[in-house]
Amino acid sequence: MPAAQTSLFSKPKRSRLYGAGLCILLTLGPLLWWLLLKPTGMGVVLVGKTWRLDIEIEKLLEEGESSWCDELPAEARNISRRLLVDPSGARPEPTEHCRFSRPQWRTMRMARAEGAAPTPPHWPEARLNGLPADQLGAERTGKPEAFYELQLQNEAGQSWTCRLPLAEWQAHKLGARYRLRVDRFGVADCASLPRPS
The missing domain is CATH 1.20.5 (Single alpha-helices involved in coiled-coils or other helix-helix interfaces)
Structure with a gap:
């Protein structure tokens, strides 16, 4: 049962x-x-390719500083001294503390070239004042920076910019269609773009 x-x-x-x-x-x-x-990602079209190349222009200026006199840099000048107690305790007795000036290179401006494909990228002409390099007021070129960017747009008109190395930037063709991953905050994952062959 x-x-x-x-x-x-x-x-x-x-x-x-x-x-x-x-x-x-x-x-x-x-x-x-x-x-x-x-399919992952959002359909986008490559609508623009821009480039910007910058070169820092540095100028030799005299700048004021202060330090313990036993730690002065070799190029220090216009030195004034006074006795101070070291608050860190590294120097037990009152010790000479110095105010001084020394020449230092500081970025003052940028030389810039920018454009869009099909114009090829080219570095700007860095116009310097021609003073000898050890003279105050002399100019020199500093760090160069390059920015190569793709402008991508979907059918709804949303747009994104992806920065790439030069070789990849050159390989992408205007009008090309891709699938681009975009997160829920609207931020594009540029690494999801296919590498052109």
Whole structure:
């Protein structure tokens, strides 16, 4: 008798489990397809390629500083001294503290060239004042920086800018279509762009 009762209850339970499993599969199926099989990213078109090349122009200026006199840099000049107690305790007695000036190179301006494809990138002419390099007021070129950027746009008019190395930037063609990953905050993952062959 107990065996018969068990088999009577197991069939409805089994069919309810199958039904629940089918509902879950029908609900999760589209979600799994969307997560695993749909193309990733957003369709975009390459609408512009811009470049900007900068060169820092540095100038030799005399700047004031202060330090303990036993730590003066070799190029220090216009030195004034006074006795001070070292607050760190490294010097137990009052010691000479110096105010001085020395020449230092400081970035004062930029030489810049910028444009857009198909114009090829070119470095700007860095016009210097021609003074000898050890004379105050002399100018020299400093650090160069290059920026190569792609402007991408989707059908809705949203746009993104991706900065790339020169070789990759050159390989992309205006009008090319790509899929670009964009996060929920609207930030593009430029690394998701395919590398042109």
